[in-house]
Amino acid sequence: MSLAAAYPSRTSAEPFQPLVESAAFKNSMRHLAGAVSVITVGQGSDLTGFTATSVSSLSADNPSIIVSLNRSSSSWPIIQRYRSFCVNVLADDQQHVADNFAGRGGIKGADRYQGADWQQLVTGNLGLVNALTVLDCELEEAIERHSHAILIGSVRAITVRSEVQPLLYWHGGYRHLSNHTAPTGKAG
Template identity: 55%
Template sequence: MAGRLSIAPSLARESLAPDALKAAMRHVAGTVSVVTAGGEDDRTGATVTSATALSVEPPTMIVNINRSSSTWPVIERHRHFCVNILTAEHQAVADRFAGKGGVKGKERYASAEWTTLATGAPALIGSLAAIDCDVEEIIERHSHAIIIGRVIAISLRGGSPLIYSHGQYRNLED
């Protein structure tokens, strides 16, 4: 049948490599967000496509952060984070927070304007939305932390989101 995919016996459960899952997940287009945490000299963040609403009553977000990243201990220490949903114009911000060029920590905040909402986590001025959260629960599984946050404040504006698919940034207006 055309369009059907089956897993070859050589890719049995025991032999699945992380690269196979990465290749499969490249087919999922995701909105690009920067998750920020901390304040002043102790701030950092990460570019993610894994931020999503968990519940609207009560308003709750979920993000997945690699525990080997520099962002993880800052979220754990400060117990807050802000999900900044990027516009197509924020590709350079996405690259900096993804660590391109070796930029780390507070240097990732250069060349963009930031404010804070309620928790003190940095919020990107001009983002489609900045969703400010207090950490409610952390679940550590394998290489990542699943972080559940109670939404404390939201800043909204219009525009087109930056999308990531097949290893490339895309714009919905393309």
């Protein structure tokens, strides 16, 4: 059998029937430990952003990164408006920043930036002072798929603070590198 017959390609116009339940998928993803970032978007006072574990490197040549964003989020129209975003990878003492950008307590828009120090970057996005690493990006492309948009960011500027540890997320809760024991039952 040819490779094309074994793995037929599909276009986004074709109907797609999921073969597993969404709940089973979510349970699987609870096992995927991730670094926690906040993605800052907007210019001037037109600001918001979101907490994300879906950040991943796309390519070192050209330096580019991908983030998956729920299109129901307040960040989606602002990213489309300004065509840029900034990935701030959090250090393990920055959980309060993750809580703000996850909208905990109903906090929205520019108020999510309160309680932390920010500096303006080349794209006009705000970068978190003392983040583990900051990648300021222009939006190269946004691929709309299912509930989300896959944001491809072309990296324009980088800062790194290498002496600190990352904030992690696993089994529904924030974790630190020193915690090695798997939680029993549901956490977070």
